[in-house]
Amino acid sequence: MLEISVYPPAFSETSGSPFTVKAICLLEQSGQPYKVKYLPDPRKAPKGKLPVLKDGSKIIPDSDQIRDYLEQTYGVDYDAGLSAEQRGQSRSIIRMIEEHLYFVILASRWQKEAHWSTLSKEFFGKMPVLFRKIVPNMIRKSVIKSLMGQGMGRHSEVEQLARAKKDIAAIEAILGDQKFLFGNKPTAADFSTVPMLRALTSFPLESPLSKLVTSRPKLASYIERGKKEFYPK
Ligand SMILES: N[C@@H](CCC(=O)N[C@@H](CS)C(=O)NCC(=O)O)C(=O)O
Incomplete structure (x- = not known):
């Protein structure tokens, strides 16, 4: 049976990372039986990140590659019914959400100092006390280093917010009055977008960033609808 390794649930989401939630949704939609393995530590994963899919002896890291694998191996088409142009637009939305907006959320x-202790308690609160004094700060340092490398961490909070606002406004414009980004049926772009926007709104501290979603009624109902329609029950 297919087995997906993901982070444990966090902040009332199915899993602690929008990418692992996305992978679970992709599997859910594939119609294939699968089981979920919770893994708090990604260091042994092939790319040091989660999600990772196991299919017999095959190991597939990265949600994008997991999508390709499920499409190629099990004949799923997450963009069924979309034109070539829409498939291109879908790809651009996914890249904007995963390779740009994600880093603002990260x-x-x-x-962000004011958010750190809430995150740390949720992700590391169950760790033995001795480790809890060292490990979370070590991981935090490495995440901040990666944010500096990628570049988002070099922007001020105000600049990050302005960038996120443009992405979220773009999603709102694409959605319009539709149920999902490309009509009545959820497609690949929704499986990336809904978990990412929910990663913003599920964080328990309200912020100007989370308000970018919660203050837009169409987006707020879109992410509720997504959860109802394609998250595991
Ligand atoms: N491109 C990857 C991104 C996955 C990713 O960034 N996972 C993060 C959690 S949000 C992770 O496991 N990070 C661990 C680390 O960097 O140490 C995908 O689509 O799966």
Whole structure:
């Protein structure tokens, strides 16, 4: 049976990372039986990140590659019914959400001083006390280093917010009055977008960043609808 390794649930989401939630949703939609393995530590994963899919002896890291694998191996088409043009638009939305907006969320969770203790308690609260004094700060340092490398961590919070606002406004414009980004049926772009926007709104401290979603009624109902329609029950 397919087995997906993901972070344990966090902040009332199915899993602690929007990428692992996405992978679970992709599996859910594939119609294939699968089981979920919770793994708090990604260091042994092939790319040191989660999600990772195991299919017999095959190990597939990265949610994008997991999507390709499920499409190629099990004949799923997450963009069924979309034109070539829409498939291109879908790809661009996914890249914007995963390779840009994600880093604003990462900075908001890990870099922003006012959010850190809430994140740390949720992710590391069950760790033995001795480790809890050292490990969370070590991981935080490495996340901030990666944010500096990627570049988002070099922007001020105000600049990050302005960048996120443009992405979220773009999603709102694409959604319009539709149920999902490309019509009545959820497609690949929704499986990336809904978990990412929910990563913003599920964080228990309200912020100008989370308000970018919660203050837009169409987006707020979109992410509720997504959860109802394609998250595991
Ligand atoms: N491109 C990857 C991104 C996965 C990713 O960034 N996972 C993060 C959690 S949000 C992770 O496991 N990070 C661990 C680390 O960097 O040490 C995918 O789509 O799966």
